[in-house]
Amino acid sequence: AQSVTQPDIHITVSEGASLELRCNYSYGATPYLFWYVQSPGQGLQLLLKYFSGDTLVQGIKGFEAEFKRSQSSFNLRKPSVHWSDAAEYFCAVGPYTGGFKTIFGAGTRLFVKA
Amino acid sequence: NAGVTQTPKFQVLKTGQSMTLQCAQDMNHEYMSWYRQDPGMGLRLIHYSVGAGITDQGEVPNGYNVSRSTTEDFPLRLLSAAPSQTSVYFCASRKGQGTFNTIYFGEGSWLTVV
Numbered sequence: 001a002q003s004v005t006q007p008d009i010h011i012t013v014s015e016g017a018s019l020e021l022r023c024n025y026s027y028g029a030t031p032y033l034f035w036y037v038q039s040p041g042q043g044l045q046l047l048l049k050y051f052s053g054d055t056l057v058q059g060i061k062g063f064e065a066e067f068k069r070s071q072s073s074f075n076l077r078k079p080s081v082h083w084s085d086a087a088e089y090f091c092a093v094g095p096y097t098g099g100f101k102t103i104f105g106a107g108t109r110l111f112v113k114a
Numbered sequence: 115n116a117g118v119t120q121t122p123k124f125q126v127l128k129t130g131q132s133m134t135l136q137c138a139q140d141m142n143h144e145y146m147s148w149y150r151q152d153p154g155m156g157l158r159l160i161h162y163s164v165g166a167g168i169t170d171q172g173e174v175p176n177g178y179n180v181s182r183s184t185t186e187d188f189p190l191r192l193l194s195a196a197p198s199q200t201s202v203y204f205c206a207s208r209k210g211q212g213t214f215n216t217i218y219f220g221e222g223s224w225l226t227v228v
Contacts, residue, residue: 009154032213043118043204043219044157051214090156094213102213104149104156 002027004093004105012111013081021076021108023091033074034092034102035065044090050074061085086112116140120205120220127195127227135190135223137205143218145208146188150174150201151222157204163188164211195227 005024013019025031032051036044048059055067065076074091088109094102121136139146147162159172163182177199179191188207192199205220 004156041221043206043221044217045219046216049214049216102217104158106154106156 002093002103004091004103006089006091006105006108008108009106010109010111012113014113015083016080019076019078019081019085019110021089021091021110023074023076023105025072025074025091025093027072027093029095031093031095032102033065033067034094035059035063035074035076036090036092036104037061038088038090038107040087047076047089081110081112083112083114086110118205118207118218118220120203120223122223123221124224125226127192127225129195129197129227131195133192133195135192135203135205135225137188137190137220138186139188139205139207139218140186141207141209141218142185143207143209144185145211146182147172147206147208148178148180148188148190149204149206150199151204152201160190160203192225195225197227199225200227201225 003026007022034049035047038044047063048057050057050067057065063078088107090107091105092102118139144165148160149157151157158174160178161180163169169180203223206217208215208217
């Protein structure tokens with residue numbers, strides 16, 4: 001079955017510390033992979049996406065993600081977290097076409113402490 | 115740019131009442147969809163549309179109706195509200211069906227059914 005797993009429901013990091021949010025997927029074909037961020041009271045915003053090529057993808061707001069096919073993972077990272085990064089982060093996977101079949105993970109809520 | 119606009123932002127309904135969540139986009143996107151977001155479950159697709167006059171069911175369509183009479187508008191109707199429909203609802207749009215095209219989300223509609 002196709003699925004996306006975000007093992008951490010919430011994570012707390014200190015401002016300035018590094019961040020890694022985990023995402024594992026199960027998908028029959030080569031997937032498109034995404035990370036979205038949702039600030040409180042807002043809709044989701046795309047951070048980055050990957051389909052092919054360099055397995056390290058750069059996104060907005062200083063985020064990057066690394067695709068590891070052997071581990072079926074697409075972890076999101078940031079070298080130094082800012083208080084404004086506190087939000088909920090969603091990993092998603094979808095097919096080449098039929099974009100309505102994009103599957104979202106349950107989300108990881110990030111708390112940033114001063 | 116307005117992007118994707120949802121109304122109302124907050125609504126409280128009594129069990130059995132009906133209502134319509136409005137969604138409009140001004141980007142001339144063919145593909146529109148409705149998701150519901152529940153704690154620990156990520157986003158689940160309710161209904162989607164690939165163009166005016168064309169709609170289809172997503173993962174959790176029961177209790178909801180949609181129509182797409184114009185490219186811009188994609189209202190979601192709750193026929194007889196139930197407490198299980200208490201959720202946050204997001205409308206989204208995308209240019210075409212290609213999964214790699216960015217999904218644009220509205221800011222969400224918080225619905226409580228009592």
